[in-house]
Amino acid sequence: MSASLLSSAVGAIIRSSNAVPIAEIPALVFPALLDTLVMVSIVMVIVVAVGIPLGAIVHNLAPDGLFENPALHSTLSWIVSIGRSLPFLILMASIVPFTRFITGTNIGIPAAVVPMSIAGIAFFTRIVENSLRGVPPTLVRVARASGASRLQIIRTAQLSEALPSIIGGLTINTIAMIEYSAIAGTIGAGGIGYVAVTYGYQRFDHPVMIATIIILVATVASVQLAGDALVRAATPHARDRTARGARMPRAPRQLSNV
Amino acid sequence: MISIEQLTKVYGHGKNSTVVLDRLDLTVDAGEIFAVVGPSGAGKSTLAQCVNLLERPTAGSVLVNGENLSRLGERQLRVARRRIGTIFQSDSLYSRRTAAQNIALPLDYLGVTAAETKRRVGELLERVGLSDRAGHYPHQLSGGQRQRVGIARALALRPSILLSDEATSGLDPESTASIVTLLRELRTDLGLSILFITHEMDTVLQVADSVARLDHGHIVESGSIVDLLRDPESALGRALRPARPHVAAQSGQNEWHLTYTSPDVPADWVSRLAAALGETVSLLGASIETVDGRAVGHATVGVSNDRADVADGVTADDIAAAAGALGLDARRVATGTTASEPSNTDALLERAA
Numbered sequence: 001m002s003a004s005l006l007s008s009a010v011g012a013i014i015r016s017s018n019a020v021p022i023a024e025i026p027a028l029v030f031p032a033l034l035d036t037l038v039m040v041s042i043v044m045v046i047v048v049a050v051g052i053p054l055g056a057i058v059h060n061l062a063p064d065g066l067f068e069n070p071a072l073h074s075t076l077s078w079i080v081s082i083g084r085s086l087p088f089l090i091l092m093a094s095i096v097p098f099t100r101f102i103t104g105t106n107i108g109i110p111a112a113v114v115p116m117s118i119a120g121i122a123f124f125t126r127i128v129e130n131s132l133r134g135v136p137p138t139l140v141r142v143a144r145a146s147g148a149s150r151l152q153i154i155r156t157a158q159l160s161e162a163l164p165s166i167i168g169g170l171t172i173n174t175i176a177m178i179e180y181s182a183i184a185g186t187i188g189a190g191g192i193g194y195v196a197v198t199y200g201y202q203r204f205d206h207p208v209m210i211a212t213i214i215i216l217v218a219t220v221a222s223v224q225l226a227g228d229a230l231v232r233a234a235t236p237h238a239r240d241r242t243a244r245g246a247r248m249p250r251a252p253r254q255l256s257n258v
Numbered sequence: 259m260i261s262i263e264q265l266t267k268v269y270g271h272g273k274n275s276t277v278v279l280d281r282l283d284l285t286v287d288a289g290e291i292f293a294v295v296g297p298s299g300a301g302k303s304t305l306a307q308c309v310n311l312l313e314r315p316t317a318g319s320v321l322v323n324g325e326n327l328s329r330l331g332e333r334q335l336r337v338a339r340r341r342i343g344t345i346f347q348s349d350s351l352y353s354r355r356t357a358a359q360n361i362a363l364p365l366d367y368l369g370v371t372a373a374e375t376k377r378r379v380g381e382l383l384e385r386v387g388l389s390d391r392a393g394h395y396p397h398q399l400s401g402g403q404r405q406r407v408g409i410a411r412a413l414a415l416r417p418s419i420l421l422s423d424e425a426t427s428g429l430d431p432e433s434t435a436s437i438v439t440l441l442r443e444l445r446t447d448l449g450l451s452i453l454f455i456t457h458e459m460d461t462v463l464q465v466a467d468s469v470a471r472l473d474h475g476h477i478v479e480s481g482s483i484v485d486l487l488r489d490p491e492s493a494l495g496r497a498l499r500p501a502r503p504h505v506a507a508q509s510g511q512n513e514w515h516l517t518y519t520s521p522d523v524p525a526d527w528v529s530r531l532a533a534a535l536g537e538t539v540s541l542l543g544a545s546i547e548t549v550d551g552r553a554v555g556h557a558t559v560g561v562s563n564d565r566a567d568v569a570d571g572v573t574a575d576d577i578a579a580a581a582g583a584l585g586l587d588a589r590r591v592a593t594g595t596t597a598s599e600p601s602n603t604d605a606l607l608e609r610a611a
Contacts, residue, residue, distance in 0.1 A: 136349065136350075138346055138347065138349065138350045139350065139352060141346065142350050142363075142411075143363070143367070144339070145312060145342075145344040145346075146339075146363055146364035146367055146411070146415075147336055147339050147364060147367050147368060147415070148336075148367040149336065149367070152366075152367050157352070160352070161352060161353060161354060164354075234354070235354075236353065236354060236395040236396075236397060236398075237353075237397040240397075240398070
């Protein structure tokens with residue numbers, strides 16, 4: 001496998017005239033990476049801003065939620081499911097008129113942000129909803145019995161307690177959006193995925209392909225590492241485990257003082 | 259003080275409706291600890307949720323210091339809930355908040371200033387003996403310590419009513435004992451009315467002044483602990499006693515069950531009974547203790563030759579009279595029941611029902 005990759009890389013040195021010279025590859029891929037990062041960052045800001053409230057609303061419209069409403073719950077849930085069920089390419093193509101209405105264009109980064117945000121919101125809504133489901137129901141009862149308003153309950157008993165799980169989901173979501181950005185690249189949004197497809201795939205330019213693969217793997221790995229670190233920072237008992245030995249945050253056991 | 263009048267809770271509508279609480283009445287005076295016990299599914303948790311106003315009763319009322327709280331609108335209800343502190347099971351702390359931050363929750367919800375919150379939380383931590391644990395997260399605390407945090411949180415807004423919903427369930431005996439001691443201190447120091455809902459009979463005996471047994475949404479029996487323990491007819495009294503098998507009687511002896519019915523049972527009642535009857539009295543099993551400073555107890559004894567048809571023998575009436583003179587109620591244990599003595603509370607309650 002690696003041998004064949006290597007041989008194609010060597011073979012690529014004597015290449016057709018439209019191939020990108022090796023020395024120019026960094027100038028091609030790094031701006032593309034920046035495009036991807038900009039695109040995914042904008043999308044993730046929108047996804048979090050909409051997905052967290054939406055996830056909390058869907059969760060609390062469900063039976064035993066804070067504002068239970070079966071009709072509204074199934075309507076919203078259906079809309080989210082539709083957003084989840086379309087393959088991204090189809091979703092992107094089918095909402096072109098809407099995209100043009102919002103951004104005034106159907107090419108480039110602004111045009112990619114709209115379908116990516118829609119797909120990302122649907123994804124993240126489910127992740128938030130699922131994370132909230134993991135919070136023990138007693139905590140909501142505690143908050144209500146302590147005189148909390150609904151907004152206070154959602155903030156303290158639900159979202160705050162589910163935070164590590166939500167961050168974990170956000171990591172998965174961000175990585176999925178990096179993947180979607182490659183598809184969005186085909187409508188002229190640019191980005192690393194676009195470079196991989198047009199240069200590496202369509203022109204058989206193997207060095208470019210290899211460079212984009214390395215960069216994508218490194219990017220995704222960094223996002224995952226950052227996400228894991230954030231989850232740990234948000235979880236008190238995981239924090240303990242990391243710091244054990246270094247500091248002493250653990251409670252000394254004192255059986256006499258139960 | 260808290261009064262529950264004709265409290266009824268029905269879930270569902272029409273044919274599918276289930277009556278969970280059926281015209282329940284009970285009163286907990288200021289400074290009283292009132293326990294409610296019952297098997298699973300009896301309606302205990304529904305009662306708890308009606309009392310802390312998380313569920314609206316279908317009919318009837320919950321009165322706190324004479325004010326009816328069960329007819330309020332949603333917004334007023336939220337304010338009213340602050341007058342009742344609730345202690346939940348020990349897993350009810352917010353895992354991402356320290357002990358101090360957990361205790362501060364009700365104050366945060368109310369919008370108390372940071373300085374005032376800090377002062378009050380300090381007071382409460384000291385009150386429950388956890389001043390040195392303020393910055394610890396729940397997973398760094400023992401079960402008993404977590405429950406102390408839960409109690410401090412319930413007390414944060416200075417309620418006059420404390421509702422304990424299975425607060426000691428799942429705690430080890432040592433932690434349970436420390437929580438019980440704390441609750442008894444609190445009711446004395448703060449004059450709290452405590453409604454203690456539990457399925458653990460042992461804990462009821464340690465903590466409560468009075469107890470009611472809930473079954474199928476009804477209170478089937480209630481009274482002060484001491485009265486119930488002194489009443490040989492009481493199923494609840496029997497369920498409160500430790501139910502351990504006694505040793506077998508010698509042949510020729512019959513087994514009798516004795517219950518302390520008076521506060522003045524002499525400590526040497528075994529020898530006095532033997533002397534009064536002129537027969538050997540063998541002690542087969544007994545439990546004698548003080549509850550609220552008053553002696554209660556029960557015993558199983560073997561007495562020889564109590565057949566009524568033997569001319570010079572001791573009759574059953576003789577035994578009942580001799581025991582009665584000592585402040586004991588005596589009942590012959592029906593043969594064949596000793597071996598199948600139920601050893602757990604639920605079975606006892608089942609049988610009593």
